Amino acid sequence: VDTPALLLDLDAFEANLATMRDRLAGTGTRLRAHAKTHKSAVIAQRQAAYGAIGQCVQKVAEAECLAWGGIGDILVSNQIAGRTKLARLAALSRIVQVALCVDDAAQVEDAAAVAADAGIRLSVLVEIDVGMGRCGVPPGPPAVALAQRIAASPHLIFGGLQSYHGRAQHIPSREARAQAIGLAADETRRTVEQLRQVGLDCPVVGGAGTGTFALEAASGVWNEIQAGSYVFMDLGYAGIGDPPPFRHSLFVLGTVISAARDGVAVLDAGHKAVAVDSGLPAVWQRPDLVCTGLSDEHANLRCEGARPQVGQKLRLVPGHCDPTVDRHDWYVGVRNGRVECLWPIAARGAMA
Amino acid sequence: VDTPALLLDLDAFEANLATMRDRLAGTGTRLRAHAKTHKSAVIAQRQAAYGAIGQCVQKVAEAECLAWGGIGDILVSNQIAGRTKLARLAALSRIVQVALCVDDAAQVEDAAAVAADAGIRLSVLVEIDVGMGRCGVPPGPPAVALAQRIAASPHLIFGGLQSYHGRAQHIPSREARAQAIGLAADETRRTVEQLRQVGLDCPVVGGAGTGTFALEAASGVWNEIQAGSYVFMDLGYAGIGDPPPFRHSLFVLGTVISAARDGVAVLDAGHKAVAVDSGLPAVWQRPDLVCTGLSDEHANLRCEGARPQVGQKLRLVPGHCDPTVDRHDWYVGVRNGRVECLWPIAARGAMA
Numbered sequence: 001v002d003t004p005a006l007l008l009d010l011d012a013f014e015a016n017l018a019t020m021r022d023r024l025a026g027t028g029t030r031l032r033a034h035a036k037t038h039k040s041a042v043i044a045q046r047q048a049a050y051g052a053i054g055q056c057v058q059k060v061a062e063a064e065c066l067a068w069g070g071i072g073d074i075l076v077s078n079q080i081a082g083r084t085k086l087a088r089l090a091a092l093s094r095i096v097q098v099a100l101c102v103d104d105a106a107q108v109e110d111a112a113a114v115a116a117d118a119g120i121r122l123s124v125l126v127e128i129d130v131g132m133g134r135c136g137v138p139p140g141p142p143a144v145a146l147a148q149r150i151a152a153s154p155h156l157i158f159g160g161l162q163s164y165h166g167r168a169q170h171i172p173s174r175e176a177r178a179q180a181i182g183l184a185a186d187e188t189r190r191t192v193e194q195l196r197q198v199g200l201d202c203p204v205v206g207g208a209g210t211g212t213f214a215l216e217a218a219s220g221v222w223n224e225i226q227a228g229s230y231v232f233m234d235l236g237y238a239g240i241g242d243p244p245p246f247r248h249s250l251f252v253l254g255t256v257i258s259a260a261r262d263g264v265a266v267l268d269a270g271h272k273a274v275a276v277d278s279g280l281p282a283v284w285q286r287p288d289l290v291c292t293g294l295s296d297e298h299a300n301l302r303c304e305g306a307r308p309q310v311g312q313k314l315r316l317v318p319g320h321c322d323p324t325v326d327r328h329d330w331y332v333g334v335r336n337g338r339v340e341c342l343w344p345i346a347a348r349g350a351m352a
Numbered sequence: 353v354d355t356p357a358l359l360l361d362l363d364a365f366e367a368n369l370a371t372m373r374d375r376l377a378g379t380g381t382r383l384r385a386h387a388k389t390h391k392s393a394v395i396a397q398r399q400a401a402y403g404a405i406g407q408c409v410q411k412v413a414e415a416e417c418l419a420w421g422g423i424g425d426i427l428v429s430n431q432i433a434g435r436t437k438l439a440r441l442a443a444l445s446r447i448v449q450v451a452l453c454v455d456d457a458a459q460v461e462d463a464a465a466v467a468a469d470a471g472i473r474l475s476v477l478v479e480i481d482v483g484m485g486r487c488g489v490p491p492g493p494p495a496v497a498l499a500q501r502i503a504a505s506p507h508l509i510f511g512g513l514q515s516y517h518g519r520a521q522h523i524p525s526r527e528a529r530a531q532a533i534g535l536a537a538d539e540t541r542r543t544v545e546q547l548r549q550v551g552l553d554c555p556v557v558g559g560a561g562t563g564t565f566a567l568e569a570a571s572g573v574w575n576e577i578q579a580g581s582y583v584f585m586d587l588g589y590a591g592i593g594d595p596p597p598f599r600h601s602l603f604v605l606g607t608v609i610s611a612a613r614d615g616v617a618v619l620d621a622g623h624k625a626v627a628v629d630s631g632l633p634a635v636w637q638r639p640d641l642v643c644t645g646l647s648d649e650h651a652n653l654r655c656e657g658a659r660p661q662v663g664q665k666l667r668l669v670p671g672h673c674d675p676t677v678d679r680h681d682w683y684v685g686v687r688n689g690r691v692e693c694l695w696p697i698a699a700r701g702a703m704a
Contacts, residue, residue: 004703058649079609081663103612104662135610257431258487260455272678277623297410310456311433326624351356
């Protein structure tokens with residue numbers, strides 16, 4: 001395997017799939033895994049084999065890649081601006097089941113116009129802001145008003161609520177994390193109840209991520225869990241209190257290209273190969289090698305013991321897997337020290 | 353233009369090409385532009401039209417993309433680990449002129465073995481560490497010893513010195529920047545002189561970046577300037593004292609997908625679309641909109657005046673252009689508000 005390369009430890013990956021399946025069993029929640037993490041229909045198929053009922057995506061282009069790869073149920077867990085993109089989703093709805101989220105009346109109007117034009121009915125969820133502070137209308141009456149607007153259109157179907165507390169995922173303290181999700185649960189439950197009072201059921205109440213999924217799954221409020229990172233397990237998640245029960249399965253393999261100075265080695269993998277938005281990577285099973293900084297094409301390592309030789313290969317554990325995957329074209333699947341498969345990252349760069 | 357998209361303002365881009373040509377005229381230095389920035393043979397050809405004598409790259413895969421796109425003179429300004437990659441460079445040397453850098457005797461041995469096997473002679477430069485603290489042997493005797501090792505091989509040609517002070521590029525104070533390059537110049541001059549004393553000429557003394565190129569060009573020490581970012585002009589460079597004389601030509605175009613909360617708007621372009629390793633982007637010509645954070649697919653904007661509407665398109669100025677380009681497949685070239693061209697980013701993800 002020449003470097004840099006994106007390695008997937010298949011044993012750890014499959015263990016993660018099984019762990020998530022087992023943890024959700026009996027909770028009354030379904031897994032709708034998030035493809036923003038893996039960008040791959042192959043991995044989505046493996047998740048389906050372990051019980052996932054469908055996928056989330058953030059982008060229409062990601063939905064297209066998954067549909068072309070045989071995934072039959074896809075939620076765009078995000079707002080879609082513009083009728084051009086909406087028309088692509090409407091076209092996709094002829095071959096797979098799709099849904100999207102809105103937080104604005106103009107988006108409802110656009111979705112209805114596009115659905116009418118295509119002669120279909122689109123499923124539309126209302127996103128509520130339960131602490132993320134990004135997209136979403138406030139829970140309660142504003143959400144109910146938007147849902148009624150959806151339900152009133154002959155071209156749309158009210159699909160339920162999107163209720164994702166992204167900021168809670170990485171809260172270091174277990175207690176504070178539970179408290180944040182507890183508040184989100186209260187807001188979501190209240191909104192579901194108010195919708196019921198006006199005659200609107202929520203087929204889907206979706207949310208949760210790898211850092212908090214056990215809390216949402218136990219709440220009795222959510223019925224779809226949208227975790228993505230659990231398949232790979234970011235270094236960022238490993239450092240929080242009571243970390244999620246997954247193994248690191250994703251690595252960037254690099255080669256030492258320079259060791260010209262005492263105590264320092266330089267790898268051929270920089271932040272074009274491994275994302276740094278959530279912190280520097282670690283060197284896998286080498287506590288004596290500390291990554292002190294990444295530039296575009298280089299990782300600088302401080303060597304506390306023997307300096308590795310030029311040519312030696314080392315694995316980096318990414319701080320954040322999602323954007324790391326998005327820099328590569330292939331997963332190199334390895335098991336027992338051998339390459340077992342190459343899987344395309346078909347939705348790499350699919351951002352539109 | 354659907355979003356996110358990577359826009360290239362062609363007027364600003366061409367002005368930057370002309371400015372660099374004019375600034376180097378009469379200095380006795382040549383421009384060997386760095387393709388790690390643009391990853392595109394099309395842009396390399398435009399640079400050649402404005403006087404660039406060749407290109408630098410960091411990776412063999414980038415060299416391949418440029419050679420396939422008609423660029424005839426390519427320096428890998430980096431160490432190459434492993435005979436597999438070296439053999440690819442040797443193969444490339446049959447159709448274009450190539451050179452590489454080393455900082456280790458084992459790399460000289462590998463390069464010689466691969467060149468012997470291919471029946472060619474490879475041009476090899478010695479990288480010296482003049483303050484970057486990353487790759488490179490110390491200036492002076494260690495560099496001379498490595499150069500002599502190269503010159504002693506019948507399969508290699510000693511190509512000169514690679515002397516790049518990356519850390520100096522973004523030093524905020526003009527004086528401190530000049531001092532850093534002054535020290536690097538002293539070290540480089542001394543090494544060139546010591547090489548001459550043992551009978552070794554330096555056909556190439558390469559280095560410099562967009563932040564310091566005027567200093568190296570005026571020094572009388574370097575003869576090749578390796579600036580890359582000047583074509584696009586990162587936000588990071590605009591903030592230093594006495595900033596380089598280039599215009600912002602590269603933008604990520606995004607659309608407002610959510611404006612559900614007072615004073616906040618959310619764009620459909622996150623750090624998968626615009627690099628954050630050197631700071632957050634700015635909104636072009638909109639000081640009333642302040643980017644407060646990026647997540648994978650979203651940019652959060654604080655609105656100090658009127659909130660933009662859902663569907664409105666805005667340009668982001670990247671903090672760091674090189675890794676931003678590497679996330680996209682196409683440049684959308686615009687002039688006078690119209691799309692004029694689409695240029696492929698052929699070396700996008702070419703990291704091996």
